[in-house]
Amino acid sequence: MKRIADLLPLTHTTYYILMVLRRPLHGYGIMKEVEQISDGTVKLGPGTLYGVLKKIEKLQLIRKTDQEDTKKTYQLTELGQELLLAEFKRLKKLVEISEKQLGGERWQK
Secondary structure, three states: OOOHHHHOOOOHHHHHHHHHOOOOEEHHHHHHHHHHHOOOOOOOOHHHHHHHHHHHHHOOOEEEEEEEOOEEEEEEOHHHHHHHHHHHHHHHHHHHHHHHHHOOHHHOO
16 A cells, blocks of 8 residues: 555545545536536546546545445545545645745735
């Protein structure tokens, strides 16, 4: 199993998927939730979504919690939660550094 640091940085797609899988969701629910929390700026197609789900399930970041016919429900694992938190902290630090370096109203717009 890989260390958390080896899995960083995450793509924005993976980060959004991990965020919404803090509660169980199926594929269509994941797509809709990501679109909603991103204010419509991130729209996942089925190919992208299922490619990421396959990869992060293999890394044990998510697990299937239920399956009805072809409808699979996924949820974050403990490792997935740790990775999500590590990426949140990394991004927060990046923003803090950026604010110090760029400062000023010009960059706040």
